Amino acid sequence: MTGEPFQSGPLGPGSTIGIIGGGQLGRMTAIAARQMGYRIAVLDPDAASPCAQVADQVVQASYDDRDAARELARISDVLTYEFENVDPDAAEAAGEITRLWPSGSVLRTAQNRVLEKGALNRHGLPTADYRSIETLDEYLAALKDLGGPWVLKTATSGYDGKGQIVIQEADDGDAFRELEGRSPALILERFVPFKLEMSVICARNAAGQMVTFPPSENAHENSILDTSIVPARIEPHVAERAADVARSVAEALDVRGLISVEMFLTQDDEVLINELAPRPHNSGHYTIEGCLTSQFEQLVRILCGLPMGSVELPQPTVMVNLLGDVWEDADGRPDWGDALSVPGTSLHLYGKAEARVGRKMGHITAVADSVEKALHRAELARKKARRA
Numbered sequence: 001m002t003g004e005p006f007q008s009g010p011l012g013p014g015s016t017i018g019i020i021g022g023g024q025l026g027r028m029t030a031i032a033a034r035q036m037g038y039r040i041a042v043l044d045p046d047a048a049s050p051c052a053q054v055a056d057q058v059v060q061a062s063y064d065d066r067d068a069a070r071e072l073a074r075i076s077d078v079l080t081y082e083f084e085n086v087d088p089d090a091a092e093a094a095g096e097i098t099r100l101w102p103s104g105s106v107l108r109t110a111q112n113r114v115l116e117k118g119a120l121n122r123h124g125l126p127t128a129d130y131r132s133i134e135t136l137d138e139y140l141a142a143l144k145d146l147g148g149p150w151v152l153k154t155a156t157s158g159y160d161g162k163g164q165i166v167i168q169e170a171d172d173g174d175a176f177r178e179l180e181g182r183s184p185a186l187i188l189e190r191f192v193p194f195k196l197e198m199s200v201i202c203a204r205n206a207a208g209q210m211v212t213f214p215p216s217e218n219a220h221e222n223s224i225l226d227t228s229i230v231p232a233r234i235e236p237h238v239a240e241r242a243a244d245v246a247r248s249v250a251e252a253l254d255v256r257g258l259i260s261v262e263m264f265l266t267q268d269d270e271v272l273i274n275e276l277a278p279r280p281h282n283s284g285h286y287t288i289e290g291c292l293t294s295q296f297e298q299l300v301r302i303l304c305g306l307p308m309g310s311v312e313l314p315q316p317t318v319m320v321n322l323l324g325d326v327w328e329d330a331d332g333r334p335d336w337g338d339a340l341s342v343p344g345t346s347l348h349l350y351g352k353a354e355a356r357v358g359r360k361m362g363h364i365t366a367v368a369d370s371v372e373k374a375l376h377r378a379e380l381a382r383k384k385a386r387r388a
């Protein structure tokens, strides 16, 4: 496409930001937007979704309903999406009416691991070695070719470790048969024996200016993010490399908005990209209390053509997720009073009615004058919420 089809120039307060997807990422974006006087319209099948609860207007429809996406576009001045598994055709149909940032093509790339890794490698950006797999023969050949251990994943629709199998010993097709048919293709990756996992969120505006939030050191439990520690406990040159990689990704994909880049740090301090998300990210929740501008406010600023804000981190900050498991441990009644008695902690709950094991229900953030203290505070607060 040549030129910009939509009018440029800042959108003033009172304008409406349309969000495709009504989860917690949309909710926190909406809260940041409303703080600045913007209105929110959201498209989601659930009329009481976390974002709908704080939105001005709700379009209740499935993510592949193009007419509904167009309706959202008509009542919005700018559009964005808050998770990858929205239908790109519907998003692009909406994007023909009102500008959609990041673009539909960024969405298409990020929702398919094969396209994503292909695009990264074409731009010289490092990932684990991988093969795209469609048949049993391709799977068996790729096992030999890559050398194990391996991780087999669905190319699309996977998140939080769903649709993934770690393979220690070459099999004769069991893992392939388990995932076959769950997505148009599978991807076999070399298992990376990483030193740690980290992520960097890069914010890029329409003029191509970029800022990167401080790298977050991420610990996962059962493939779901559990803890984000900032500053990450890495050498300064590794932090610079991680920020560099995130900026290169944002430029390569021509992102307008946020791109979250999850990375592995290998035993020899090499940075490999694991996954991209063109939206706010769970590992960036720490920015609400931790940074002068949160990831959510930064997105709102970019969508509305305002200057980007400072990403300075005045104090070490740690975020711990609250999964439904906390409710189970606390017999359905977590003790928020006891949790918040820990100094420097803040509670975020997403308004989800049913607490299921493994479901992201909220998070706790702790700030302190050292990383160790912030980590201790966050973990203690969560333990107290569990009544443990």
Ligand code: AMP
Binding pocket: 128, 151, 158, 159, 160, 161, 162, 189, 190, 191, 192, 193, 194, 197, 220, 223, 262, 274, 275
């Ligand atoms: P993903 O859904 O790709 O983000 O994977 C979820 C988690 O599984 C990651 O955060 C890692 O902890 C682990 N994982 C995924 N791919 C690999 C890999 N190639 N090597 C080692 N661990 C992996």
